[in-house]
Amino acid sequence: MTAAVMSHPVLSFTEAQRRHPDEAMIARIRDRYPTEPEIDAVLTRKMRRRRGDPYKAVPIERLVAGVTAMIGEELGYEAQVSNARWLSGGASKLQMVFDLTWRGLDGQAPESVETLVLRMEPAASVTESSRRREFEVLNAVQGVIPAPRPYWVDPEARHLPYPGMVYAFAKGAAKPSVGVEKVSGLGQNYGPELRAKLAPHFVSLLARLHTVDPGECTAMVSFMQAQAGSNASVIRQVNAYRRIWEEDRIEEEPFLEVVYQWLIAHAPSVDRPSIVHGDYRSGNFLFDEASGAITAWLDWEGAVIGDRHQDLTYATLPTFQHLSEDGGSVLASGMMSKDDFYAAYEAASGLPVDPVRIRYFEIFNRYLVCVLTLAASARASLQAGTHQDVLVNFVSQMGHTAIADLRERFLEVTR
Amino acid sequence: MNQSFETQVRIAIRALSDVIAPALAGADKHVVEQLQLTIATLGFVADRIPEATRFARLELSSCLALAERARAIVQPSLPAESEALAAGISVGEEVLALCVRDAADCEVASRHLREQLAALVATTHGSPCERDLTAAILDGSEAMLAQARLWALPFGFELTPEALPAPAW
Numbered sequence: 001m002t003a004a005v006m007s008h009p010v011l012s013f014t015e016a017q018r019r020h021p022d023e024a025m026i027a028r029i030r031d032r033y034p035t036e037p038e039i040d041a042v043l044t045r046k047m048r049r050r051r052g053d054p055y056k057a058v059p060i061e062r063l064v065a066g067v068t069a070m071i072g073e074e075l076g077y078e079a080q081v082s083n084a085r086w087l088s089g090g091a092s093k094l095q096m097v098f099d100l101t102w103r104g105l106d107g108q109a110p111e112s113v114e115t116l117v118l119r120m121e122p123a124a125s126v127t128e129s130s131r132r133r134e135f136e137v138l139n140a141v142q143g144v145i146p147a148p149r150p151y152w153v154d155p156e157a158r159h160l161p162y163p164g165m166v167y168a169f170a171k172g173a174a175k176p177s178v179g180v181e182k183v184s185g186l187g188q189n190y191g192p193e194l195r196a197k198l199a200p201h202f203v204s205l206l207a208r209l210h211t212v213d214p215g216e217c218t219a220m221v222s223f224m225q226a227q228a229g230s231n232a233s234v235i236r237q238v239n240a241y242r243r244i245w246e247e248d249r250i251e252e253e254p255f256l257e258v259v260y261q262w263l264i265a266h267a268p269s270v271d272r273p274s275i276v277h278g279d280y281r282s283g284n285f286l287f288d289e290a291s292g293a294i295t296a297w298l299d300w301e302g303a304v305i306g307d308r309h310q311d312l313t314y315a316t317l318p319t320f321q322h323l324s325e326d327g328g329s330v331l332a333s334g335m336m337s338k339d340d341f342y343a344a345y346e347a348a349s350g351l352p353v354d355p356v357r358i359r360y361f362e363i364f365n366r367y368l369v370c371v372l373t374l375a376a377s378a379r380a381s382l383q384a385g386t387h388q389d390v391l392v393n394f395v396s397q398m399g400h401t402a403i404a405d406l407r408e409r410f411l412e413v414t415r
Numbered sequence: 416m417n418q419s420f421e422t423q424v425r426i427a428i429r430a431l432s433d434v435i436a437p438a439l440a441g442a443d444k445h446v447v448e449q450l451q452l453t454i455a456t457l458g459f460v461a462d463r464i465p466e467a468t469r470f471a472r473l474e475l476s477s478c479l480a481l482a483e484r485a486r487a488i489v490q491p492s493l494p495a496e497s498e499a500l501a502a503g504i505s506v507g508e509e510v511l512a513l514c515v516r517d518a519a520d521c522e523v524a525s526r527h528l529r530e531q532l533a534a535l536v537a538t539t540h541g542s543p544c545e546r547d548l549t550a551a552i553l554d555g556s557e558a559m560l561a562q563a564r565l566w567a568l569p570f571g572f573e574l575t576p577e578a579l580p581a582p583a584w
Contacts, residue, residue: 088445252529255556257536397570
């Protein structure tokens with residue numbers, strides 16, 4: 001079963017409309033690029049929010065009050081929030097770490113102190129995503145691969161200024177504490193010694209994630225299932241990014257329309273549905289420096305139920321790679337060569353790595369990066385939508401390199 | 416104007432780098448990070464302000480060349496779209512001919528042509544001229560994307576900047 005490619009009228013909106021979208025415009029875009037209901041809801045909310053005020057700095061006291069109310073309502077008893085401070089890192093979400101003095105989920109445990117993180121979205125974001133879905137997938141992967149334990153979610157911002165969630169503070173380092181030799185490449189370099197320990201874990205955890213049966217994950221109610229033998233789930237995702245391009249772009253790029261048409265026409269069927277992390281790469285996990293074990297996978301906001309090749313090709317994007325110390329090989333996500341990575345993954349998961357799907361998702365992920373940088377990031381900073389517009393604007397400038405890389409790979413794949 | 420925009424931006428960068436940054440040595444990491452990014456962003460602006468109009472004119476020229484090529488491809492089968500594109504080309508040529516016009520005018524005209532070209536790609540999908548138009552877009556975008564990368568060079572995302580062509584603006 002393959003979703004049909006249909007002919008649709010071409011949409012045309014002005015910059016003024018994009019800055020202040022009305023309901024008719026929102027409806028036309030939703031109709032033209034159908035995607036998963038929860039993603040549709042998040043993107044629609046983004047557009048409606050755009051008509052309102054720009055992002056205003058949120059005092060930490062406001063977050064403490066909101067999270068205290070949220071937790072109190074969830075627990076049914078009063079718990080104390082203290083030692084709140086900002087948590088840096090990441091370009092898209094606003095994070096606060098704090099200590100919670102409480103008596104456990106049922107209120108019957110002895111009083112203890114636990115360090116937790118509030119993760120909240122700003123008015124606009126590099127990646128507009130659902131806190132509800134992030135909360136659900138974190139629940140689903142508990143016991144499968146290391147990830148922060150989620151506690152509570154405020155998906156409609158009843159207590160917080162914007163939707164947010166609370167999860168356990170995960171221990172571990174994001175970068176090596178000692179300097180490593182300078183190598184060529186933008187990706188995180190862990191150095192040879194640490195790399196040798198991290199790389200097998202990097203692969204085996206991905207294999208473990210992809211071999212979970214999503215149909216068994218009852219927690220993931222906001223996710224649409226992917227059907228084996230159908231490309232509908234892939235097309236829904238392509239449409240989601242095309243929709244973001246329509247909603248957010250600053251200027252059109254005709255080449256991206258060529259790529260979109262190709263992605264729709266060549267969307268492969270999913271052979272075996274998997275939980276896809278969506279942002280599986282170097283820099284997105286914490287590790288124990290002594291043992292080289294990965295202690296927590298972070299940033300689950302892009303998770304979908306779909307094709308494992310999406311994660312495999314994302315981890316090998318040029319942005320996340322660098323040359324080995326001897327200059328002899330390109331290390332995907334700072335771990336190992338692409339070929340070694342795919343071979344190790346096949347061995348660990350028992351699942352085949354299909355070259356045709358790899359080529360497709362290499363284009364898909366590059367398209368995604370272009371949309372998130374040249375459209376979503378650029379728009380978010382243009383309309384003063386975040387707590388760090390200067391960083392988001394900086395990220396948007398990566399798009400010029402990303403689109404040239406997409407063009408190059410597209411020519412290789414299609415000729 | 417006794418002080419150029421570039422000079423004024425560089426003065427602001429010096430103040431941020433030499434005075435403000437040292438005073439924030441003990442501040443939260445995200446505060447220091449945003450200051451550093453602000454300095455880098457202003458550095459980009461200072462570098463590019465003197466060349467902004469020339470770059471905008473180059474972009475418009477490239478868009479016009481691509482639009483002319485696309486129009487020739489779609490004219491026999493899509494006369495209405497071809498006429499609309501011709502109107503966009505005419506506006507762009509007029510803007511380009513007036514060297515006194517500022518960068519913003521060139522940007523508006525370029526963006527209009529970009530929208531028209533992308534719409535043509537969508538409209539011609541599955542039609543006999545799809546292949547030729549796709550080839551023209553892919554071909555025409557090469558130099559445009561390379562110049563855009565050069566333009567954004569001060570942000571530091573290029574691994575091998577020496578491999579890029581020379582600025583054409």
